[in-house]
Amino acid sequence: MKRPMKNLILSLFIIGTIAACGDKNKDYLVKIKTSYGDMTVVLYDETPLHKKNFLELARSGRYDSTVFHRVIEDFMIQGGNVAEKEKVAEKQGDRVPAEIVDGYYHTKGALAAARQPDNVNPEKMSSASQFYIVDGMSWEVMATNVILLNQKMGELLQDTAYSDLLKQFQELAAKRDSKGMNDLALANKALVEEAFGVDLSVDVSQYPEEYQGVGGYAPLDGEYTVFGKVIEGLDVIDKIAAVKTGRADRPVEPVYLSMEVIEMNKKKITEEYGYAYPEN
Numbered sequence: 001m002k003r004p005m006k007n008l009i010l011s012l013f014i015i016g017t018i019a020a021c022g023d024k025n026k027d028y029l030v031k032i033k034t035s036y037g038d039m040t041v042v043l044y045d046e047t048p049l050h051k052k053n054f055l056e057l058a059r060s061g062r063y064d065s066t067v068f069h070r071v072i073e074d075f076m077i078q079g080g081n082v083a084e085k086e087k088v089a090e091k092q093g094d095r096v097p098a099e100i101v102d103g104y105y106h107t108k109g110a111l112a113a114a115r116q117p118d119n120v121n122p123e124k125m126s127s128a129s130q131f132y133i134v135d136g137m138s139w140e141v142m143a144t145n146v147i148l149l150n151q152k153m154g155e156l157l158q159d160t161a162y163s164d165l166l167k168q169f170q171e172l173a174a175k176r177d178s179k180g181m182n183d184l185a186l187a188n189k190a191l192v193e194e195a196f197g198v199d200l201s202v203d204v205s206q207y208p209e210e211y212q213g214v215g216g217y218a219p220l221d222g223e224y225t226v227f228g229k230v231i232e233g234l235d236v237i238d239k240i241a242a243v244k245t246g247r248a249d250r251p252v253e254p255v256y257l258s259m260e261v262i263e264m265n266k267k268k269i270t271e272e273y274g275y276a277y278p279e280n
Contacts, residue, residue, distance in 0.1 A: 027277075033257060037239065067255055067256050070248065071245050073135060074136065075135055113225045243255060
């Protein structure tokens, strides 16, 4: 995808910033409310078209009573299908041009726009309303050769000396608790390394430093527009990501959401939430 010329980017940035917030010292936060708790997100000025679109949908109440309709643990939670709620088809003309900005990654809590695949959407245009929030892999998983860990763990469990550990895995398997099994394997990483004399770490320099200690889902970088991040309520992402799902990764029990737009001084946002605005 070709990037717009610098003057066009600057124009869109100025227009979007003015539309979003008249006072340069103030900004808008959006509180996403669910039965599992609330998530507060900040929207990036560097993605003005997405910021404007998201704020308009949130303010108008069109997001209210939509659901998180696609949930995949350790990946993302997707919601905001306004077209489904309003029983209409999403119009191509309502989609938002891509604003993929270097430096905004799919770290845990990243807010990004869903879209159709490249074969029908080569310009990577975003959905008119659907968004997702990254749950992602933990940093420990990203820094571990998980395939080799699982392979060696399987070999280790054939040794009767580790029958107690085997029993723990069997109990988790009976519950179909794949996350629990992965966590148990990671907890015994050092044991596997010592038993087989292997190093299960991977070269973390392949990831931008923003992922370190946080985690996320790096394969999506450069493919989808990241236009904000959760600055409060990261634990809520985990709770929603863990719900029971059925066909097409849709939660068996609907996870409804509503939104509230909050105007706040940028300095106060930094003080209360620890979010540092980029320097101009």
